[in-house]
Each structure stands twice: as structure tokens, then as C-alpha cells.
Amino acid sequence: MSDTNDFKYIGTRSIRPDGFDKVTGKANYGADLTLPGMLWGKMLRSPHAHAKIKRIDTSKAEALPGVMAITTYADFPSVSVEAIAAGEGSVDSLDLARNIMADGKVLYDGHAILGIAATTEAIAEKAVSLVEIEYELLPPVMDIRDAIADGATLLHDDLFTEGLDEKPANASNIAVRSAFQKGDIDAGFSAADVVVEREFYTPTVHQGYIEPHACVASFDQDGQSMIWCCTQGHFDVRASVAKLLSMSLSQLKVTASEIGGGFGGKTTVYLEPVALILSRKSGGRPVKMVMNREEVFKASGPGSATRCKVKVGAKNDGTITAMQGQLYYEAGAFKGSPAMLGGMCIFAPYDVENMDVECFDVVVNKPKVAAYRAPGAPQAAFAGEMVVSEIAAKLNMDPIDIRLQNATTEGTRAIYGPKYKSVGLVECLTAAKNSPHYQEALKNNQGRGIASGFWFNIGGQSSVTLNMNPDGTGTIVEGSPDIGGSRASMQLMAAEEMGMPPENFKPIVADTENVAYNQSTGGSRTTFATGMAIIKAAQDVKEQVKQRAAAVWNIDAELVEWVDGVVVNTSGDERLTVAQICAGADRTGGQISGRGNINARGAGPSFAVHVCDVEVDTDTGKVDVIRYTAVQDAGKAIHPSYVEGQYQGGAAQGIGWALNEEYIYNDDGLLQNAGFLDYRIPLASDLPMIDAIIVEVPNKLHPYGVRGVGESGIIPPLAATAYAVSDAIKAPIVDLPCSPVNVLKVIQNNV
Amino acid sequence: MPKIHVNTIVNGDAVEFLCEPNETVLDVLRNELQLTGTKEGCSSGDCGACSITVDDRLVCSCLVLAAEAEGKVIGTIEGVADKDQLHIIQQKFLEHAALQCGICTPGLVVSVQALLKESPNPTEDEARLYLAGNLCRCTGYDKIIRAVMDAAETMRGAA
Numbered sequence: 001m002s003d004t005n006d007f008k009y010i011g012t013r014s015i016r017p018d019g020f021d022k023v024t025g026k027a028n029y030g031a032d033l034t035l036p037g038m039l040w041g042k043m044l045r046s047p048h049a050h051a052k053i054k055r056i057d058t059s060k061a062e063a064l065p066g067v068m069a070i071t072t073y074a075d076f077p078s079v080s081v082e083a084i085a086a087g088e089g090s091v092d093s094l095d096l097a098r099n100i101m102a103d104g105k106v107l108y109d110g111h112a113i114l115g116i117a118a119t120t121e122a123i124a125e126k127a128v129s130l131v132e133i134e135y136e137l138l139p140p141v142m143d144i145r146d147a148i149a150d151g152a153t154l155l156h157d158d159l160f161t162e163g164l165d166e167k168p169a170n171a172s173n174i175a176v177r178s179a180f181q182k183g184d185i186d187a188g189f190s191a192a193d194v195v196v197e198r199e200f201y202t203p204t205v206h207q208g209y210i211e212p213h214a215c216v217a218s219f220d221q222d223g224q225s226m227i228w229c230c231t232q233g234h235f236d237v238r239a240s241v242a243k244l245l246s247m248s249l250s251q252l253k254v255t256a257s258e259i260g261g262g263f264g265g266k267t268t269v270y271l272e273p274v275a276l277i278l279s280r281k282s283g284g285r286p287v288k289m290v291m292n293r294e295e296v297f298k299a300s301g302p303g304s305a306t307r308c309k310v311k312v313g314a315k316n317d318g319t320i321t322a323m324q325g326q327l328y329y330e331a332g333a334f335k336g337s338p339a340m341l342g343g344m345c346i347f348a349p350y351d352v353e354n355m356d357v358e359c360f361d362v363v364v365n366k367p368k369v370a371a372y373r374a375p376g377a378p379q380a381a382f383a384g385e386m387v388v389s390e391i392a393a394k395l396n397m398d399p400i401d402i403r404l405q406n407a408t409t410e411g412t413r414a415i416y417g418p419k420y421k422s423v424g425l426v427e428c429l430t431a432a433k434n435s436p437h438y439q440e441a442l443k444n445n446q447g448r449g450i451a452s453g454f455w456f457n458i459g460g461q462s463s464v465t466l467n468m469n470p471d472g473t474g475t476i477v478e479g480s481p482d483i484g485g486s487r488a489s490m491q492l493m494a495a496e497e498m499g500m501p502p503e504n505f506k507p508i509v510a511d512t513e514n515v516a517y518n519q520s521t522g523g524s525r526t527t528f529a530t531g532m533a534i535i536k537a538a539q540d541v542k543e544q545v546k547q548r549a550a551a552v553w554n555i556d557a558e559l560v561e562w563v564d565g566v567v568v569n570t571s572g573d574e575r576l577t578v579a580q581i582c583a584g585a586d587r588t589g590g591q592i593s594g595r596g597n598i599n600a601r602g603a604g605p606s607f608a609v610h611v612c613d614v615e616v617d618t619d620t621g622k623v624d625v626i627r628y629t630a631v632q633d634a635g636k637a638i639h640p641s642y643v644e645g646q647y648q649g650g651a652a653q654g655i656g657w658a659l660n661e662e663y664i665y666n667d668d669g670l671l672q673n674a675g676f677l678d679y680r681i682p683l684a685s686d687l688p689m690i691d692a693i694i695v696e697v698p699n700k701l702h703p704y705g706v707r708g709v710g711e712s713g714i715i716p717p718l719a720a721t722a723y724a725v726s727d728a729i730k731a732p733i734v735d736l737p738c739s740p741v742n743v744l745k746v747i748q749n750n751v
Numbered sequence: 752m753p754k755i756h757v758n759t760i761v762n763g764d765a766v767e768f769l770c771e772p773n774e775t776v777l778d779v780l781r782n783e784l785q786l787t788g789t790k791e792g793c794s795s796g797d798c799g800a801c802s803i804t805v806d807d808r809l810v811c812s813c814l815v816l817a818a819e820a821e822g823k824v825i826g827t828i829e830g831v832a833d834k835d836q837l838h839i840i841q842q843k844f845l846e847h848a849a850l851q852c853g854i855c856t857p858g859l860v861v862s863v864q865a866l867l868k869e870s871p872n873p874t875e876d877e878a879r880l881y882l883a884g885n886l887c888r889c890t891g892y893d894k895i896i897r898a899v900m901d902a903a904e905t906m907r908g909a910a
Contacts, residue, residue: 015845022853023841025788025828029854032787122771208888210792210800211854260790260854261888293793484851484889641848645890649851652891676797676886684892685876685883692893 009495010704013641014502016488018258027258030214030230031290038216039068039117041278041289042124043271044131045299046106046113049140049365049669050155053104053113053133060130061116066123069281071274072114073101077246084243085236085519086268089371093243095334099368100244100273106135107155107333108365109670110298112270117278117287140365140669144307144328147173147362155333155363175335176361180343180415188322188354192313196390200383201735202718203662204305204330207372208653208681211260212296217275218286223251225279227272232262232481233520238512240269241276252276255511256481263653264371265301267520297674302663303372304329304337308383310346314391320406322354323347327380329361332368337361338376344416345715346380348454349403349425349607350388351412365669371522374455374711378654378718382736385451385719390732399450400433403609408454424633424697425452425607431693432609437629446615446626447728453608453715457708458523459600462530463516466494466537466594472565472579474498474541476507479518480530484646484710489527489638490534493704497538499564500578516597524708527638528699529600535703536596545581548588552576602701606709608632610651610716614724621744623659623725629691630716635699635707643709644692650713651690656682657714658721659738759820761786762830770817777801777812779820780827788828788857792886799885802858803827809865811884828857831864839909840864840902847898851889859885863899871907875900 021027058070079097083090097103102113113133118124139153146152154171161168163177189195215229225247231237234256242249259266271289279287291300306329313322325346329339343359392402407429410422432438432450442448465477476494480486487507495502519525542562549567550557559571565578585591613627630647637643660680664672673679698705718736725743726733731750735742754769761784768783777794780786780803789812792800796811803812804826805819812827831838840863843849850856859882866873866881873881878899879892887895 013848016848018853019845019850020837022850022856023837023844023860024832025786025857027853028787029790031781031791034782034785209852209854210798210886210888211790211852212792258854259852260792261852263888290791293795293798485848639848641894642851645848645851645894648891648893649889650891653888675795676793677795681886681888682891683883683886684879684896687879687892689875689896690891690893 007496008499009492009502010636010638011640012492013639014488014492016485017491017507018482018487029211029258029260033216033228033257035216035218035286038286038288039119039282040121040124041115041117041275041287042128043112043274044114044128045295046102046109046111048106048135048137049109050138051106051135052138053102053106054136055134057132061127064123064127064130066119067116067127068119068285069117069278070114071277071281073103075277076244079244082243084240091268091336096240097244099334100270108367110295110367111333112299115274115278117282141173142364142665142669144330144362144364147364155365159335159363173363174360175331175363177358178340178343179358181356182413182415183354185322185324185354185356189313191315191321193316194391194394195311195313196387196394197311198387198732198734199307199309200386202306202379202382203736204366205303205657205661206297206301206679207263207265207303209261209263209265212291212293213270213300214290215272215275216286216288217272217279219276219280219284221284225251225276226253226255227276228255228257229272230257230259230266232259232266232483232522234481234512235479235517236267236520237269237272241273244273245276253511253513256509259481259483262483263373264375264522267371267522270300293676294674297679298671299367301370302332302367304331304369304379306379308380310383310387312387312391314395316395318395318397318402318405320350320352323350323352325357325380325384327357327359329376330364330366330369331361332366333363334368335361335363337369342376342380345377345454346384347415349408349452350406351408352406355415357415373650373653373714377453377455377715378657381451381453381715382718382722385716386723389450389723400429403452404429420605422697422700423605423607424695427695427697428607428609428631428633431695432611432629432631435611435629435693437611437627437691442613445618445728446613447724447726449612449720449723449727451610451716451719451723453712454605455524455712455715456605457528457603458525459529459603460519460525461599462518462533463597464530464533464537465515466534466541468541468582468592470583470585472577472582473504476505476534477510477515478507478530479510479515480526481509481521483521485639485642486526488642489531492638493531493534494538497535498542524606524710525603528603528702528706528708531638531706532600532702533596533598536598537594540594540596541592544592544594545578548581548585549576551588604635604699604701604707606633606707606712608712608716610720612717612720612724614721614728616725616728616743618729618747621740621747623738623743625655625688625721627688629693630713631693631695632709632712633695633697633707634709635702636696636705637694638706640694643694646709647692647713648690651717652682652687654714654717655687655721658718658736662737755818757818757821759823759825761825762827772818774817775813776803776815776817776820779817780812786827786829790854790857799862800855800858802861802885804861804865809862828861831860839905843898843902843905847894847901849890849894849898855885855887859887859895863902867903867906871903873903
């Protein structure tokens with residue numbers, strides 16, 4: 001573990017190596033590729049929330065000149081049930097197939113039914129409108145309360161609740177129950193002087209990436225099929241498509257385009273298998289498919305709506321004695337909400353003896369949820385942190401002090417079993433308390449909220465080849481789609497390890513055929529795990545260069561020392577630069593490339609603490625965020641600007657979740673706000689500057705101390721913002737979003 | 752219905768194209784002229800990723816019919832840099848790390864250029880309001896606004 005002061009390049013704010021292309025419009029994203037002979041594909045989507053498909057008649061569409069192919073669920077070869085990697089979690093292959101194209105039953109407004117390829121986009125759209133479908137409508141199930149009620153309409157006749165002691169006799173909309181305990185929850189509440197219990201609601205939200213899903217697929221009978229798409233994990237796209245279409249992995253190349261945001265939502269497939277089937281049915285002509293914004297909202301993404309009950313007890317001195325939660329998460333139309341992850345995270349910032357959490361994964365007639373930045377944690381933390389802040393207020397304690405008094409530290413046992421290794425929660429809380437923001441006094445109609453957040457972070461498989469060029473520069477061949485500037489960090493880590501300037505290294509995100517398997521960019525793993533693979537590849541190169549020098553000098557390799565890109569004979573005075581060794585590599589055994597293929601362990605969790613000040617217009621209910629500070633443990637910030645950017649971006653998304661964002665459905669289960677005008681993500685004019693404070697408590701299991709930083713920043717803002725509103729209007733907030741209409745209701749009910 | 756023949760100037764180049772009556776400037780830029788730097792995020796004028804200038808007026812190219820481009824002067828992201836010399840705004844975006852995924856960046860750069868042309872010395876609030884039509888989901892706007900203010904100051908110094 002290097003001392004933080006020893007770094008030469010790490011911690012500097014270098015210009016990102018992909019910057020020129022991104023500010024000039026040259027960078028190619030998902031929808032930017034055009035191939036010769038290319039067709040356009042369009043999906044036909046359900047106009048109903050829940051219905052049986054009685055009949056599909058495509059004859060008029062087929063007769064339209066320019067229509068080349070039509071595909072339905074029937075074109076999937078029989079799909080066996082198997083888990084396929086999807087970001088931080090996995091997805092059941094049968095559910096994946098039935099989500100991509102409905103199998104006899106549509107389960108949400110926008111559920112895809114069939115795909116059509118035609119010579120132009122306009123013809124494909126026209127053909128979609130010519131398909132006739134007869135539906136038998138079923139009652140939509142749109143809320144957790146309705147879904148779990150006795151006699152509820154069932155989405156799936158074959159869904160039986162997992163996680164119960166005995167297999168239930170009847171099918172249910174509850175897919176999974178999971179639970180975690182430690183200590184004795186009843187004894188914990190008996191020991192409490194004050195207890196607060198509340199039930200919270202968070203609505204369905206969308207990741208809101210600005211780039212819609214897009215791909216180009218080209219089928220080839222000789223096993224040279226390819227897909228170009230915007231994805232967080234092109235290896236997972238390859239695995240999913242190959243599985244659904246019964247292909248071997250070597251028959252399909254997937255290239256990750258530049259990606260215009262994902263936040264977890266681009267860890268699965270929607271269009272890609274359909275485009276490849278359409279290409280096959282069109283004789284191998286490439287097929288391009290691009291979702292419009294309405295399709296993005298209706299059929300991709302969303303994050304779970306939740307109903308969470310939380311009960312916390314504490315002694316008068318501020319010691320928390322018991323924490324209990326009952327968490328219901330909507331999965332959308334198919335099982336797989338992050339309820340369990342929410343349960344693991346909700347009380348993670350607290351070293352409390354008695355805890356009890358029960359989690360439920362509930363299906364409803366909404367789009368199948370996808371991962372959304374720290375999946376499951378923001379909703380749970382909203383509920384947990386609101387109650388902790390209320391306890392602090394009841395005890396007349398500073399909300400940071402109560403969190404410090406009960407803080408998780410190294411050695412605290414997590415509710416899910418293991419003990420935490422070194423963590424930086426106390427350091428984050430202390431930094432928040434000492435921040436200029438926290439010292440500032442509030443004015444009338446203003447309120448302040450504090451909240452903590454925890455995310456595990458993951459490591460996983462990364463593969464890197466560092467190819468040295470004859471001039472001594474290096475190409476970093478990695479396979480982690482760069483979603484937020486990670487190539488800048490990769491360059492800095494290679495530079496640090498080699499002791500050579502960053503501009504000597506060019507990172508590229510290779511396709512699935514030009515680098516070995518990489519897990520997707522998710523779980524805040526890329527800078528941590530792919531960075532470790534780069535360090536390993538760089539060490540491999542250094543070792544080889546030393547051996548080449550030893551051969552040239554006819555000495556033992558151990559006598560060769562590496563000093564900042566120069567090898568030195570410690571038993572003489574010869575020196576050779578890396579460039580000289582690489583230029584002469586043909587005479588010493590061939591060109592040099594280093595390899596780092598790893599399954600990284602030891603990802604360090606990252607705690608975050610946010611402080612939010614709001615001002616509420618009590619006449620209209622409008623909330624303005626007037627000051628915001630995001631504190632988070634980075635372990636070691638490789639590129640501080642992009643670390644700050646993660647904190648600020650997470651905060652902004654969380655503020656949107658707290659204040660405005662929600663899916664609004666009508667009584668028929670149809671989405672009413674599938675556009676950016678009515679689904680309002682934060683604008684530049686909605687936000688203040690967001691102070692980012694980087695805390696660095698090194699992760700001892702990473703060579704540079706790195707912790708993932710991408711996700712924890714979205715966990716605290718829901719409660720930090722909502723509690724600030726509650727503090728300003730002197731009334732409890734239990735439902736999100738704190739939109740003007742909702743806040744005004746709370747104000748009026750409280751008078 | 753026959754296609755419409757349009758003559759226009761794009762980033763200083765004389766350009767002619769054929770379009771359907773219902774096609775937008777965005778469709779033509781991306782699919783006919785292969786100028787894919789202008790991005791499509793919503794096709795309803797809500798996200799600003801497709802921002803361009805038409806006769807120096809900042810517009811969402813998804814809301815302008817291609818046929819309306821006849822005789823007009825169009826500016827897109829591809830025309831902002833002076834050959835290999837980045838515009839100060841582009842340079843400041845890079846220095847301030849004002850982009851993460853970068854999909855909103857072309858539209859933002861075009862909008863910021865229009866802002867600073869109209870108002871070379873904007874306050875932070877003015878900049879935020881002017882750019883309220885350009886959605887960014889990654890950055891929280893902090894570094895974008897810092898880049899804009901820095902670019903404005905540098906451009907005033909250079910003028």
C-alpha cells in the first residue's frame with residue numbers, strides 16, 4: 001500500500017483521453033452507426049397494461065412494400081430457464097425473453113409484442129400501425145397494496161413465493177421473501193426510551209439517461225454475426241443474445257459504442273436480440289433499432305416503487321437499541337426487484353445490536369425494473385434515514401451526533417453476516433459536521449436534512465492487455481464501457497505503475513473479440529477492478545522489459561531496476577529507456593505485451609453523507625434546494641474531478657427523485673408522463689452548486705486504496721432533501737416526491 | 752408525394768438534400784448528411800441534445816422541419832472548433848471535467864456558444880436559466896456551470 005503522498009500521477013486532474021471526440025461531436029454513440037444496406041426495425045408495443053393476446057394478424061403489414069421481416073416471441077428457440085448476468089445481479093432467461101417480446105400475454109403499457117424491419121424507418125413505423133391485434137383485457141395491478149391483497153389478480157399463474165418455510169399452495173404476486181436479523185429485536189425495543197415508526201412510499205422512477213437504447217445488428221451464417229449497441233456490458237449482451245438465440249459465444253461479436261448514460265439501466269437487453277433475428281430473417285442485412293423517448297420510459301429502466309415500514313428505538317442518551325424494517329419493492333412485470341439489497345443496506349450505517357428486516361419482491365403491471373445506481377438502496381435509506389432524523393429531533397440531538405454515536409466502524413457486524421473492514425463513515429460524518437455548509441444558520445421557511453448512505457461496491461472479472469508499441473508508448477486494451485470518464489483514470493493508473501506520463505498510454509474499450517471477458521460497468525467496479533487489472537498488466541510489462549534488458553546486458557534480471565520508464569543496471573552504469581527496449585524487441589524475443597486477467601476481490605464499501613438545505617414556498621408547496629454538500633469516501637481518488645462528478649451527479653439524481661420524479665399512471669394502468677416535459681428531471685436552473693468533499697480512507701485491499709464511488713452518492717439525497725422539507729414546514733414527510741402538490745397537501749393537512 | 756429539394760449552408764459548406772415533408776432538420780443532419788454529432792434524446796424539444804443554430808438562432812433541430820432549412824445558415828457542433836483548434840468553450844468543458852457520458856455535450860456546447868454571444872458576462876443564475884433546456888443526467892450541472900463561467904471570462908479577456 002503506497003503512501004498517499006507518494007503518487008506522481010494519481011490524484012491529478014488530467015484531460016480525459018476521449019475528450020476531443022466528445023466535445024466536437026465525433027464520438028459515436030449507439031444510434032450513430034450506419035451500415036451499407038441497412039434496414040430499420042421498429043417494435044409494436046402493447047397499448048394495454050394487462051391483457052391476453054387473442055389474435056395477431058400481420059398480413060397487411062407484410063404486404064406493405066419495403067417490409068422485409070417480422071418477428072414475434074415464437075422466433076425465440078425454446079428458452080431454458082437459467083440465470084444470465086445483468087449488471088450487479090442476474091435475470092432469468094425465460095423472463096428476459098418474455099420481456100423482450102410478449103408470450104401470449106402483455107404485462108404493461110409499452111410491453112413489446114413484435115418487431116418489424118423495413119427499408120426505411122417510416123415504412124417500419126407504418127407497418128407497425130397496420131398490424132391487427134385482438135386483446136382480452138385483464139384488470140391491471142398497479143400498486144403493492146393491490147398486488148399483495150387477498151384475491152388479487154395474478155400476473156403469473158406459475159409464480160409461487162420463494163423464501164417461505166414451505167412452498168405455498170397458491171400462486172402469488174409476491175415473488176420472493178427474504179429476511180435478515182441480528183440480536184433480539186423485542187428486547188431492543190423494550191430497552192428504548194423513544195420509538196418512532198412510520199410507513200413510507202417512493203414512486204416508480206427512471207434512470208433518465210439522455211441517450212435512448214439503440215443498436216445495429218447484422219446476422220451472418222458463417223458465425224460472423226455482430227451487434228453494435230450502447231451498453232454498460234457488451235459481454236453480457238453477447239451472453240444474453242447468444243442464450244436467447246441458441247448461438248455459441250464465438251459466433252457473435254458485440255461492440256460497445258460510446259454510451260450516453262446508463263446508471264444501471266443499460267445492463268440488460270431489449271432491442272438487440274430482436275434486431276439480430278430481423279437481420280437473419282432479412283438475409284443478413286444489418287438492422288438498426290432506436291427507441292424513442294416514450295419507449296424508453298414505457299419499456300426500459302425503471303427503478304422500483306416501494307412501500308417501506310421502519311421502526312427505530314433509542315435511549316434518551318442517543319444510543320439506538322433497535323431498528324426494524326419491512327420493505328416491499330415493485331419488480332414490475334417480472335420478478336427481480338432489488339428488495340433484498342435494500343434490506344442489506346438500510347441500516348448499514350449503524351452499529352446497533354438488534355435489527356430485523358423483511359423484504360418482499362412484488363410483481364405489478366409496470367415495466368420490468370432494471371438496476372438503478374445502488375439498486376434498492378436509495379428507497380430503503382429514504383425510509384431508514386427519515387426515522388433516524390426524527391429520533392434525533394425527538395431527543396433534541398444534533399442529527400450528525402446521533403449518527404456518529406451509533407456509527408458503523410471497522411469490526412461492526414453487518415445484518416447480512418460479515419464484519420466491515422476499514423470504512424470511512426465516521427470520517428464522512430465528521431467532514432460533514434465541519435463543513436462550512438453545516439456551520440451556516442438557516443432562515444425562515446428553510447430546513448436542513450442530513451442522511452447517510454452505504455453501498456457494498458463489487459470487484460469481479462476484468463481483463464486487460466497492455467500492448468507496448470515500438471516507440472515505447474502503450475495501448476491499454478480494456479473491456480469496461482466508459483460511462484463517466486473512466487478512461488482518464490485507467491490512463492493515470494497505468495502511468496503511475498510505469499512511472500511514465502499519462503499521455504504515453506491510450507486506453508481503448510475493445511469489443512468482445514479483442515479482449516477477454518469483462519463483467520459490465522456496474523457496481524462501482526470499473527476503476528477498482530479494471531484498474532487492478534491494468535496495474536497487473538503494467539507490472540507484467542515491467543517484468544518483461546527488465547528481462548529483455550538483462551538479456552541485452554547479459555546479467556541476471558534481478559540486477560535490473562525499473563525507474564520511471566527507464567531500466568538501470570544496478571551492477572554497472574548502463575541504462576535503457578522503455579522506448580529503446582520496445583524498439584529493439586524484435587531482437588530480444590518479439591514484441592512486449594502485458595496481461596492482467598483477474599477476478600478482483602476486496603472491493604471496499606463507500607459511505608456517503610449529504611447535507612441539504614431547502615426553502616419552501618408555503619403558498620405553492622414549491623421546494624428550492626438552496627445549498628447542498630455531498631461527502632463521500634473514495635478510498636483514494638484517482639481523478640478527483642471525475643470523483644466529484646460522481647458525487648454531484650448522484651446528488652442531482654437523488655434530488656430529482658426526492659422532489660419531482662414519478663411515473664404517473666391512470667386508472668387503466670397507462671403511463672401518463674412518458675416524456676421529459678412531464679417526467680421532470682432536474683434542470684440547470686433547479687439546482688445550486690453541489691459542494692463535493694472527498695474523504696479518503698484507503699481500501700487496504702487495493703494497491704492504491706481505491707473504493708468504487710459511482711453509486712453511494714444517490715443513496716442519501718432522498719432523505720436529506722425530504723427531511724429538509726419536513727424541517728422547513730414542521731410536518732413529517734412520508735411520501736415522495738415532494739412535488740408542489742404533495743408538499744402543499746402536507747402543509748394544509750398540518751394546519 | 753415527391754421529396755422536397757433543399758439548399759442550405761451547414762457549418763459554412765453549401766449543402767443540398769432531398770427530404771420528406773415530415774422530416775426534421777435533425778433527421779436530415781443525422782441520416783442524410785451523416786453529421787451525427789447532433790444527438791437525439793427526446794424528439795420533442797425537451798432535452799436540448801439536438802441543439803443547433805439556424806441563422807444564428809438557437810433551436811432544437813428536432814422541432815424544425817427540414818424543408819424550413821431552405822436558404823438558411825445552419826450551425827452544428829461539428830462547426831464549433833476551428834479545424835483542430837478547439838473553441839474556448841470546448842476547452843473549458845474538458846478542463847473542468849464538465850462531461851461524463853458526453854451525450855448532452857454537443858448540444859450544450861452549441862447552447863453555451865449562443866448564450867455567450869447574446870450575453871458575454873452572464874451571472875450564474877442567467878447561465879443556469881439559459882441552459883435549462885439542455886438536460887444533463889450525469890453531472891448535476893456544477894462543473895458545466897463552472898466551465899461556462901470560466902469560458903465567459905476567458906473569452907472576454909481574449910476579445
